[in-house]
Amino acid sequence: xxxxxxxxxxxxxxxxxxxxxxxxxxxxxxxxxxxxxxxxxxxxxxxxxxxxxxxxxxxxxxxxxxxxxxxxxxxxxxxxx
Amino acid sequence: xxxxxxxxxxxxxxxxxxxxxxxxxxxxxxxxxxxxxxxxxxxxxxxxxxxxxxxxxxxxxxxxxxxxxxxxxxxxxxxxxxxxxxxxxxxxxxxxxxxxxxxxxxxxxxxxxxxxxxxxxxxxxxxxxxxxxxxxxxxxxxxxxxxxxxxxxxxxxxxxxxxxxxxxxxxxxxxxxxxxxxxxxxxxxxxxxxxxxxxxxxxxxxxxxxxxxxxxxxxxxxxxxxxxxxxxxxxxxxxxxxxxxxxxxxxxxxxxxxxxxxxxxxxxxxxxxxxxxxxxxxxxxxxxxxxxxxxxxxxxxxxxxxxxxxxxxxxxxxxxxxxxxxxxxxxxxx
Numbered sequence: 001x002x003x004x005x006x007x008x009x010x011x012x013x014x015x016x017x018x019x020x021x022x023x024x025x026x027x028x029x030x031x032x033x034x035x036x037x038x039x040x041x042x043x044x045x046x047x048x049x050x051x052x053x054x055x056x057x058x059x060x061x062x063x064x065x066x067x068x069x070x071x072x073x074x075x076x077x078x079x080x081x
Numbered sequence: 082x083x084x085x086x087x088x089x090x091x092x093x094x095x096x097x098x099x100x101x102x103x104x105x106x107x108x109x110x111x112x113x114x115x116x117x118x119x120x121x122x123x124x125x126x127x128x129x130x131x132x133x134x135x136x137x138x139x140x141x142x143x144x145x146x147x148x149x150x151x152x153x154x155x156x157x158x159x160x161x162x163x164x165x166x167x168x169x170x171x172x173x174x175x176x177x178x179x180x181x182x183x184x185x186x187x188x189x190x191x192x193x194x195x196x197x198x199x200x201x202x203x204x205x206x207x208x209x210x211x212x213x214x215x216x217x218x219x220x221x222x223x224x225x226x227x228x229x230x231x232x233x234x235x236x237x238x239x240x241x242x243x244x245x246x247x248x249x250x251x252x253x254x255x256x257x258x259x260x261x262x263x264x265x266x267x268x269x270x271x272x273x274x275x276x277x278x279x280x281x282x283x284x285x286x287x288x289x290x291x292x293x294x295x296x297x298x299x300x301x302x303x304x305x306x307x308x309x310x311x312x313x314x315x316x317x318x319x320x321x322x323x324x325x326x327x328x329x330x331x332x333x334x335x336x337x338x339x340x341x342x343x344x345x346x347x348x349x350x351x352x353x354x355x356x357x358x359x360x361x362x363x364x365x366x367x368x369x370x371x372x373x374x375x376x377x378x379x380x381x382x383x384x385x386x387x388x389x390x391x392x393x394x395x396x397x398x399x400x401x402x403x404x405x406x407x408x409x410x411x412x413x414x415x
Contacts, residue, residue, distance in 0.1 A: 042343045042344055042345070042348075043090075043343075043344075043351075043352070044093065045343045046339065046340055046343040046344060046352060046369070047090055047093035047094055047097065047369055048093055048096075048097050049097060049339045049342075049343065050093075050094050050097055050336050050339055050340075050368070050369050050370045051094065051097035051098035051099075051100065051101035051102065051370070052094065052098040052297050052298055052370050052373060052374060053098075053102070053185060053186035053188075053295075053297060053298040053299060054098065054102050054106075054185045054186060054187070054246070054248070054269050054271070054295045054297060054298065054302075055095070055098050055099040055102055055103060055269065055271035055272065055280075055295070055297075056095070056098070056270075056271075056294070056295050056296060056297040056377045057270055057271060057272050057273060057281075057294070058270070058294045058380060058381055058384055058385075059270075059273065059274070059275075060384070061384060061385060061386065062294075063293060063294045063305060063308070063309040063381075063385060064291055064292065064293055064294075064309055064310070065270060065274055065281070065285075065291070065292040065293075066291045066292070067282075067285050
């Protein structure tokens with residue numbers, strides 16, 4: 001499975017995209033829950049308002065995608081130089 | 082101020098970005114469909130005399146602090162110049178014509194300002210441009226500056242190719258077309274395109290345009306475009322501070338108005354992150370959104386394997402895969 005980075009927990013993202021060595025989704029959610037408790041309410045509210053220009057995700061080395069079917073061997077241009 | 086932002090905080094910014102831009106971007110793409118004649122892969126390459134190097138330009142404060150454009154002109158840089166839309170006006174006002182301008186932010190009323198807004202007088206008043214340090218020229222005499230930019234874009238537009246994301250507001254598309262600019266379209270990769278309800282796949286199915294990683298903002302997209310589509314090497318970047326110079330008032334930061342709505346004033350500084358830049362031996366600071374941009378860019382560099390030459394000469398962006406370099410040194414090496 002190509003490594004996925006970016007909008008890590010956008011809804012609909014399958015848990016198998018977690019990075020190798022990372023805790024599974026349940027553990028991660030627990031850890032995040034613990035963290036949330038330490039983050040002030042106003043900080044969470046602020047971060048939820050601070051969207052950037054455009055969403056970001058990168059899958060493996062694939063910088064371009066032209067509708068190819070998803071496989072590990074899908075070609076991108078990120079590794080061609 | 083903090084010294085870092087952890088993953089769960091970055092997630093909140095990432096999710097806010099997706100929620101803010103995805104659906105409006107899709108609606109914009111539907112309206113832009115009739116104008117999608119050429120894709121980003123059809124873009125004409127630069128002439129061989131320009132060589133293989135490129136400089137991508139964002140609109141950070143170091144453009145002005147370091148007189149970046151003067152350096153590019155004084156050293157007669159002959160390579161390819163790709164700019165984020167926010168940096169184009171600064172280039173044109175200073176007599177530098179970019180080869181390409183990259184436009185990706187779907188905001189409905191702000192982005193057209195970078196091209197000169199013919200309807201500025203009818204817009205609701207805001208101080209978005211006046212309070213930021215991206216382009217100090219817009220901080221005063223806003224109307225006159227806007228008129229000047231309309232003239233400059235109309236004059237030079239036909240020489241500049243626009244690398245236009247399908248999600249960009251239709252008023253920006255109309256403005257570019259009116260100015261005689263050629264448009265080359267792409268979809269931003271916004272989520273995992275292998276997921277059945279993927280927003281990116283939905284955009285692709287609607288438009289048929291190729292999809293490209295964004296890096297989260299126009300400056301990063303410009304650098305990615307230079308590498309991925311133009312296949313330039315080496316590619317430097319300038320004006321990508323992703324932060325605020327020491328001494329910049331919090332009220333002059335991009336997201337100040339959003340933060341002050343939520344943070345108690347006496348705790349506002351807690352929203353920001355201090356970063357010591359060892360190359361400058363200066364401590365800059367940044368806000369959560371810029372910090373997210375920084376992490377996005379570091380991720381792209383690491384995962385792509387491309388070397389990024391940071392010739393900004395300021396800011397917060399350094400790390401694995403990024404070579405810090407003076408701009409004159411980079412240009413003289415080409």
